Amino acid sequence: MMPLRRFAMHQPKSVAEASQMLAEFGEKGRLYAGGTELLLAMKHDLLRYEHLIDVKTIPGLNKIELKNGTLNIGGAATHRAIEHSPAVKENLPVLAQMENNVANVRVRASGTLGGNLCFAEPHSDPAALLLALGAKAHLQAKSVRRTVTIDKLITGSYETSLGADELLEGIEIPLAGKSQRAAYVKFQLKERPTLGLALVLDVDGDNIKKAKAVVGSVSPMPTESDKANGLLTGSRAQVEKQLLDAAGALAQAADPVDDLEGGADYKRHLIGVFLKRAFIKALA
Amino acid sequence: MNLQFVLNGKPWRVECEAQETLAEVLRNTLNLNGTKVSCEVQVCGACTVLVDGAPVSACTYLAYEARGKNVTTIEGLEKPDGTLDPLQQAFIDEFAFQCGFCTPGMIMSAKALLDENPAPTRAEIIHYMDGNICRCTGYVPIVAAIQRAAQAMGKETKK
Secondary structure, X not given: OOOOOOOEEEOOOOHHHHHHXXXXXXXXXXXXXXOXXXXXXXXXXXXXXXXXXXXXXXXXXXXXXXXXOEEEEXXXXXXXXXXXXXXXXXXXXXXXXXXXXXXXXXXXXXXXHHHHHHHOOOOOHHHHHHHHOOOEEEEEEOOEEEEXXXXXXXXEOOEEOOOOOEEXXXXXXXXXXXXXXXXXXXXXXXXXXXXXXXXXXXXXXXXXXXXXXXXXXXXXXXXXXXXXXXXXXXXXXXXXXXXXXXXXXXXXXXXXXOEOOEOHHHHHHHHHHHHXXXXXXXXX | OEEEEEEOOEEEEEEOOXXXXXXXXXXXXXXXXXXXXXXXXXXXXXXXXXXOOEEEEOOXXXXXXXXXXXXXXXXXXXXXXXXXOHHHHHHHHOOOOOOXXXXXXXXXXXXXXXXXXXXXXXXXXXXXXXXXXXXXXXXXXXXXXXXXXXXXXXXXHHO
């Protein structure tokens, strides 16, 4: 078996204590939320830490609750918990459905939403959908709190804007009313998605008043394009004619890269296919 | 560290290190070799065991995570009188394994599925079992075995 190097596990009882530990251990320490990404990298000796800080021991960090028209999900909530949460299924089925398709059932049982976002592996289903849904991330370092949008949290491949002693407390997702239509579709052959496409529309009858399309996994960060979003608004018939142009604008903004999940040209092509699928699914 | 958990219905106490995986503790410390280790990166599912009913990859799941929890491995399925679990029997009846290396993981995932959803559709079985890889038997008999076990267990509960 591929053994892990020796490390010590720490169990903070609060976000402030975890932040304190991060400050104390510096580069020798890292937050541990589910291990589905981190432990793999450590097994392969790509990352080495002497101290892991188990954020799951912080009471309440895994809560999922509705508050003032928003859905709040703690950083340590597992994909499985989100997938099965009645509050999520009822109020934001697109999120439950996306979570039901993350990796495999075992990864969903131990992997967490916070871990997925903060590890910032570019092939992330949650990152793309949360960006499209206008989610915010609540970050905390000792006693200092700040709130950022997902595109300000994830800043590159495996890179975030988190400070050295800062951690993700939770995600807040606004619940738009009945006029919202949303879909998340993806293309995946192996363990990680080649492409994920999230589409969130605000509709009034046959008119699409607002649109947000985000493509994830094809490049280092999930991407949206104002031009594409503009082309996706208007009457349904008109938007249908503009879908390919919108996909082109989105592909240009995303600037797909070649990787093990597929070539850049292929991913550009897939954006067109999956934008269409997302559009049909969202309005079904 | 001193790890206490319930393994196949019996309380256990073992000494282990923070970096040890559940598969290492099961196989190396407790000599329970039914749990297989293959890809070691949570992809293949050979090492699937249940922790509080949920399937996890024992190859990457730290033993530390099992503290105070209920762990079920393939060794915990047969009844004390030696009767096989309906899933084990169905895998035999449907010829759902050839080399058998993926089988403990397949059966444990299928158990988690049937505990959650006693009468899954074929599509639901395929979706749930998507993360368990077989490289020799083929998936058709595996899906058939899970359907057969679901039927057998359904009859059992109705009695």
